[in-house]
Amino acid sequence: MGAVVEVRGLVNRFGRQTVHRDLDMSVAEGEVFGIVGGSGSGKSVLLRTILGLQQPSAGTVLLGGRDITRMGVAELRAVKAGYGVTFQQGALFSSLTVLQNVQLPMIEHLQLPARALDELALLKLRLVGLGADAARKYPAQLSGGMVKRAALARALALDPQLLFLDEPTSGLDPIGAQAFDELVVYLQRELQLTVVMITHDLDTLFGTCTRVGVLVDGKMVTDTLQGIVHNPQPWIHAYFQGQRAQHREVSHGA
Amino acid sequence: MTSSHARGNVYCAAQRRPDRIELALSGEWSAATLPAIQPELAALELGGQRLFIDASAARFDLSGAWLLHDYLAGHAAPGAPPEFTGSPPPALALIARTLATDPVLPASEAVAQTAWLDPAAAVEGLGRKAVRGWRLIEALLAFLGRVSYAVGRASFRPRRWRPISITRHVYDTGITAIPIVALIAFLIAVILAYMGAQQLRKFGADIYVVDLVTVGVLRELGVLLTAIIVAGRSGSAFAAEIGAMRLNEEVDALQAIGVDPIEVLVLPRLLGLVIALPLLTVIADGIGLVGGGLLCHTLLGMPLAQFLNRASDAIASTTFWVGIIKAPVFALLIALAGTWCGLRVRGSSRDLGRLTTLAVVQAIFFVILADALFAVLFMEMDI
Numbered sequence: 329m330g331a332v333v334e335v336r337g338l339v340n341r342f343g344r345q346t347v348h349r350d351l352d353m354s355v356a357e358g359e360v361f362g363i364v365g366g367s368g369s370g371k372s373v374l375l376r377t378i379l380g381l382q383q384p385s386a387g388t389v390l391l392g393g394r395d396i397t398r399m400g401v402a403e404l405r406a407v408k409a410g411y412g413v414t415f416q417q418g419a420l421f422s423s424l425t426v427l428q429n430v431q432l433p434m435i436e437h438l439q440l441p442a443r444a445l446d447e448l449a450l451l452k453l454r455l456v457g458l459g460a461d462a463a464r465k466y467p468a469q470l471s472g473g474m475v476k477r478a479a480l481a482r483a484l485a486l487d488p489q490l491l492f493l494d495e496p497t498s499g500l501d502p503i504g505a506q507a508f509d510e511l512v513v514y515l516q517r518e519l520q521l522t523v524v525m526i527t528h529d530l531d532t533l534f535g536t537c538t539r540v541g542v543l544v545d546g547k548m549v550t551d552t553l554q555g556i557v558h559n560p561q562p563w564i565h566a567y568f569q570g571q572r573a574q575h576r577e578v579s580h581g582a
Numbered sequence: 583m584t585s586s587h588a589r590g591n592v593y594c595a596a597q598r599r600p601d602r603i604e605l606a607l608s609g610e611w612s613a614a615t616l617p618a619i620q621p622e623l624a625a626l627e628l629g630g631q632r633l634f635i636d637a638s639a640a641r642f643d644l645s646g647a648w649l650l651h652d653y654l655a656g657h658a659a660p661g662a663p664p665e666f667t668g669s670p671p672p673a674l675a676l677i678a679r680t681l682a683t684d685p686v687l688p689a690s691e692a693v694a695q696t697a698w699l700d701p702a703a704a705v706e707g708l709g710r711k712a713v714r715g716w717r718l719i720e721a722l723l724a725f726l727g728r729v730s731y732a733v734g735r736a737s738f739r740p741r742r743w744r745p746i747s748i749t750r751h752v753y754d755t756g757i758t759a760i761p762i763v764a765l766i767a768f769l770i771a772v773i774l775a776y777m778g779a780q781q782l783r784k785f786g787a788d789i790y791v792v793d794l795v796t797v798g799v800l801r802e803l804g805v806l807l808t809a810i811i812v813a814g815r816s817g818s819a820f821a822a823e824i825g826a827m828r829l830n831e832e833v834d835a836l837q838a839i840g841v842d843p844i845e846v847l848v849l850p851r852l853l854g855l856v857i858a859l860p861l862l863t864v865i866a867d868g869i870g871l872v873g874g875g876l877l878c879h880t881l882l883g884m885p886l887a888q889f890l891n892r893a894s895d896a897i898a899s900t901t902f903w904v905g906i907i908k909a910p911v912f913a914l915l916i917a918l919a920g921t922w923c924g925l926r927v928r929g930s931s932r933d934l935g936r937l938t939t940l941a942v943v944q945a946i947f948f949v950i951l952a953d954a955l956f957a958v959l960f961m962e963m964d965i
Contacts, residue, residue, distance in 0.1 A: 372953075389816065422929070422930035422931050423930065423931070423932040434613065438613050438614055440616060440617065441617065441620065444620075444649070447648065448613065448645055448648055449588065451644070451648055451677065451680065451681070452644075454681060455644075455676075455680050456846055458682070466929075466930065467930070468929035468930045484644075486613065487612060487613060487643040487644045487645050498753055517671075518600075518672075518673075518676045519644065519676075524956045564852060
């Protein structure tokens with residue numbers, strides 16, 4: 329199994345502040361990889377760099393074995409069609425209906441007949457648990473859970489093999505978050521996806537991820553769930569052994 | 583016997599047997615190849631016979647599997663479901679399962695679908711529009727009432743005037759607007775003088791260009807153009823700032839803390855603009871007179887001293903004040919239009935754009951309407 333996402337020697341600097349210093353990260357095919365870190369540790373910057381939205385100060389980012397930091401606009405556009413992303417607030421286009429939101433990537437990248445466009449978009453919505461009546465609504469008319477699901481449907485629009493999720497369960501109630509976790513696991517299994525997610529939710533982390541990368545001091549510590557909880561590094565220890573993590577059993581992860 | 587459809591086909595080929603049809607699928611079945619696969623499928627003639635499919639040589643993603651699913655649903659022979667020799671594509675089962683189950687999250691309310699030319703719907707639509715219009719008027723009156731109340735309450739409590747905030751708005755709407763206001767005033771005065779000189783020269787009444795420029799700029803153009811520029815600059819800024827705060831739930835947060843949004847968002851902008859616009863008008867008047875004077879000097883060869891003499895004759899004691907008195911009123915209209923539109927933003931960024939545009943259009947409209955009313959008023963008063 330090759331690495332689907334590979335980051336080598338990544339450095340990100342903003343003025344005098346260094347966010348990442350010589351960061352390495354590797355995600356294998358079929359993994360669900362969770363990225364964890366404190367506020368301001370550079371999780372979002374890392375994601376933006378991997379997505380090709382931001383040029384790193386140094387280092388390489390390989391998606392499917394190809395370096396996206398040295399790519400032209402056209403090449404990068406093709407790479408972007410190969411992955412799906414959901415953003416923290418959903419980032420649904422507010423002037424389009426849910427259906428149109430899902431169709432937008434298809435219209436941009438493919439030439440499909442109108443019926444296939446409608447049916448495929450509806451299929452993607454059904455896949456994430458949304459019905460035809462939700463498809464006609466505008467994002468402002470949706471509940472928080474529906475926004476997250478609609479965003480996931482849009483991320484799946486081009487049948488990507490690689491999925492990035494930024495805080496997929498933030499702002500959801502525990503029941504909604506649990507349902508969303510199950511949905512991600514289900515889709516990952518059925519569609520053989522590789523998933524990279526940023527999350528703060530320990531339940532999500534233990535319920536879905538196969539490996540975890542923790543951002544500490546601008547570098548990434550990567551381990552399995554069983555391994556990471558016993559890591560002696562103070563921040564990691566505090567994160568996984570703190571009050572809020574106490575009631576958790578490691579055994580149901582991985 | 584090999585079917586004739588096989589030639590040139592990349593994705594599917596049919597073989598006709600006496601009792602059945604064997605369909606061999608190959609290649610990449612995906613959303614990208616869907617437009618190429620569809621005509622191949624459409625050209626197949628199945629003739630109602632039982633279908634055996636071999637999909638082992640093809641690769642399916644979800645879109646490709648949907649295409650197969652869709653085709654089979656439309657072409658299955660009655661009573662004889664298609665059968666796969668070898669394993670069917672896994673995505674096919676996923677699609678069948680997805681479409682068979684009910685969505686997890688039903689939308690809370692179905693969007694009403696009404697026929698296009700339904701008389702009942704037309705009456706209902708008219709009624710809704712009327713009610714909506716009435717509610718808007720109610721909301722406007724409520725807004726004006728709340729602003730008046732906030733002004734009244736604040737005038738007894740000097741601490742509520744929020745001088746720092748007012749100062750910021752005087753700076754944003756006034757000081758930073760000086761260059762553009764000065765430039766426009768100068769150019770308009772030059773245009774006015776030039777046009778006037780061309781026409782008046784025919785009567786040998788060149789000297790009256792001075793009257794035209796001074797009276798025109800001081801009474802009307804100085805204040806009106808300044809107000810229109812400020813409506814475009816600051817009316818839109820007010821609406822966009824407050825609208826973005828609404829989208830960000832900052833206005834709700836203010837209310838939850840127990841702070842009146844009218845008092846902290848509307849009043850400082852209102853007062854700031856009421857202070858700034860008259861000052862800008864004075865600058866516009868001054869620059870306008872300079873522009874007129876310069877043009878008279880260069881085009882008509884009129885010495886500046888003569889221009890000043892003539893100008894002081896032309897100007898009545900009220901001319902300047904008739905212009906400047908309008909400025910606070912215009913400022914009030916611009917600020918009210920901008921802030922009211924901003925506070926009405928709800929839901930989406932599209933609403934924000936719509937109401938920002940509306941703020942500018944309304945501000946300019948009310949400024950010009952008010953100017954017309956002032957003109958009638960001053961005529962009746964003989965000034």
